[in-house]
Amino acid sequence: MMPSVIPSNKTGPKSAITHSPRLAHNGNRPTQCDPKSCEKVLSDWFGYPVILLSSGRAGINIALKAMGFHRYQSTLRVPAFLSTCVMNAITPLAFPVGIAQHGDGMLWYHQFGFQQRHIPSHPNVIEDCAHSFFSTANTGDRKWASDVAIFSLPKFFDIEGMAGGIIVRNAALEEKLRRIVEDAPKDIPEARNWMRKTIAGAFNVEAPLNEKLFVTSAYELLLQFIRPDRDDLAGLPSSTEEIRTIGRARRERLQFVVEFFGESAFPTSLLWNYENIMPFGIPYFGISDDRRREEADALLRDIGIHAGIYRVDVRRDCINAEYWPCILLPCHQNLPLKRLEEACTIIASYRDR
Numbered sequence: 431m432m433p434s435v436i437p438s439n440k441t442g443p444k445s446a447i448t449h450s451p452r453l454a455h456n457g458n459r460p461t462q463c464d465p466k467s468c469e470k471v472l473s474d475w476f477g478y479p480v481i482l483l484s485s486g487r488a489g490i491n492i493a494l495k496a497m498g499f500h501r502y503q504s505t506l507r508v509p510a511f512l513s514t515c516v517m518n519a520i521t522p523l524a525f526p527v528g529i530a531q532h533g534d535g536m537l538w539y540h541q542f543g544f545q546q547r548h549i550p551s552h553p554n555v556i557e558d559c560a561h562s563f564f565s566t567a568n569t570g571d572r573k574w575a576s577d578v579a580i581f582s583l584p585k586f587f588d589i590e591g592m593a594g595g596i597i598v599r600n601a602a603l604e605e606k607l608r609r610i611v612e613d614a615p616k617d618i619p620e621a622r623n624w625m626r627k628t629i630a631g632a633f634n635v636e637a638p639l640n641e642k643l644f645v646t647s648a649y650e651l652l653l654q655f656i657r658p659d660r661d662d663l664a665g666l667p668s669s670t671e672e673i674r675t676i677g678r679a680r681r682e683r684l685q686f687v688v689e690f691f692g693e694s695a696f697p698t699s700l701l702w703n704y705e706n707i708m709p710f711g712i713p714y715f716g717i718s719d720d721r722r723r724e725e726a727d728a729l730l731r732d733i734g735i736h737a738g739i740y741r742v743d744v745r746r747d748c749i750n751a752e753y754w755p756c757i758l759l760p761c762h763q764n765l766p767l768k769r770l771e772e773a774c775t776i777i778a779s780y781r782d783r
Contacts, residue, residue, distance in 0.1 A: 446635045448736045449711050451588045451764040463663035469595075475670050476581075476597045477571030481607055482658040486560045486594030487519035489580035490537070491653050493556050493596060494523040496578075496606045497535065501525070507533035507552075509541070509748035511741055515649050516558075522653070529748050538575050539748060542758065543709035544700060547746045549575045560594070561585060564708035567677035577603055583666060584633075585710060586676070588764065591626040591662025592652060614656045622659050625651055635736050679763035680708060683770055687712045687759060690774045691781075697744040697754075713742045713756035716781040720755070726780040727757055735760065735773045 465482050472480040483489050499506070506524040508517075520526050520537070527533050535554030540546055540562035555576035563586045565572040570581075577600035583593040598604040625648040631637050632645035667673045684707070693701065695716050701707065717723040723739060730737050737760065741753040759773060 446734045446736055447760055447765055447769065448633070448635055449758070449760045449762070450585050450633065451762040452584045452633055463660050463666060465658040465660065465663065467668070468658070468663055468666055471668065471670060471673075472570075472581075472595070475570040475673055476579075477569070478574075478597050478599050479604055480595055480597055481604070481611065482593065482595040483611070484594070484656050484658060484662075485592045485649075485652040486558075486580045486582035487515050487649070488652055488656040489594055489596040490516065490519045490556060490558070491523065492607055492610045492656060493578050493580065494520070494535075495610055496603055497554050499523040499534065499554075504535070505531075505533040507531060507536040509537070509539050509743075510751065510753065511541075512537075512539070514646075516560075518650065519653060529751075541743055541746075541748070542711050542713070542740070544707065544742070544746050545572070546575070546748060547702065548749075549573065550749075556580065559597070561710035562708070564677050564680065566706050566708060567681040568674050570673075574599060578607075583663075586762070587666055589663055589665040590630075591659060592629055593658050593662050593666070595658070611656060615654055617655050617657060617659065621651065622655060622661070624648070625655075626659075626662060676763045677708065680761055683761040683765060683767070684709065684712060686767060686770060687714075687761070687774060690771070691716065691778070695781075700742075700744045700746065702746065709761065711737075711740075711758040712761050713740070713754075713758050714777055715742075715744070715754050715756045717757070717777070718782050722780045723755065723757060726777055729776045730757070730773055733769075733772055733776070735769065737773070 469480050469482045501523050504524040505527045506520055507529045508526045509529045517526060536550055536552050537558050538546060538550055538555050539558040543561045545562060557575045557579035559579050560582040563570060563581055577598065579597040581594055583589055596607060598607060628644050628648040631641040717726060727737055727739055737757050740756060740758045742756050743751040744754050745752045757777060
């Protein structure tokens with residue numbers, strides 16, 4: 431079986447593969463990527479107006495601003511196991527509290543692309559689709575949980591830098607958000623170039639540690655320079671059909687893993703409505719012993735597959751979550767099926783008998 435998308439030249443037989451298709455900074459592609467044209471394609475994909483930004487986390491930050499949140503007065507309900515960069519985008523404007531607590535708003539996160547099974551009925555909901563760009567292989571539109579949702583691009587596309595944005599379904603809120611972007615500090619080209627190079631180094635898992643020391647600083651600057659950058663966007667698909675082609679390739683990899691292990695190997699609650707699931711990564715829960723799980727993950731790294739051990743909510747209900755430890759396999763379009771088969775074979779040798 432051949433992949434639907436031919437891997438880029440950066441994906442050699444011994445190259446490291448992570449959950450993102452963006453493996454290393456290229457810098458040789460054309461930079462004529464017009465943000466307005468990209469916004470149009472993304473709006474067509476999601477079914478609603480899109481405001482393109484420097485990152486998804488910048489979208490969280492300015493959404494809180496537009497909603498009137500204040501760091502010393504407001505609280506935001508958040509699920510467990512969020513990344514540091516997301517928390518850093520929240521704390522300048524709100525104090526994060528547990529998802530089951532009372533709060534002035536909520537971050538409604540589709541963990542690793544597994545869409546939540548219930549729609550919240552709370553005010554000031556920000557729907558976090560950073561790992562859920564695809565609703566199906568053919569569309570990003572879905573039954574939205576709120577007037578505003580955020581998305582991330584380098585998690586799904588081999589682009590040169592960071593980019594993301596907001597999907598907005600409320601005209602008054604859209605106007606307010608665009609005004610925030612218009613009033614934001616102007617870009618400093620030297621700073622953006624440094625940010626691009628620094629973040630690209632952090633994406634390269636094989637780079638020495640000293641090349642990753644300042645990535646947190648680069649991420650923080652994404653909350654200051656919030657406009658999209660033409661150079662960062664280079665490599666983004668120029669049509670919804672190109673995006674669908676990538677969606678079909680991701681779907682092919684999901685189907686391969688499910689068929690390799692058998693659908694019964696996955697919790698039925700997680701694979702609910704299986705035909706519409708388009709995860710960012712594929713969690714495998716079939717190794718219950720911590721030591722054996724870590725050994726399997728180490729062997730995957732030996733063959734260049736950087737999967738990692740995570741905790742995933744098998745209920746797909748962050749308010750009543752049940753987090754299980756798992757190995758989270760990549761499933762992006764630049765991952766050759768042969769490499770994926772090697773990874774599945776290693777995991778199968780460690781699974782519970």
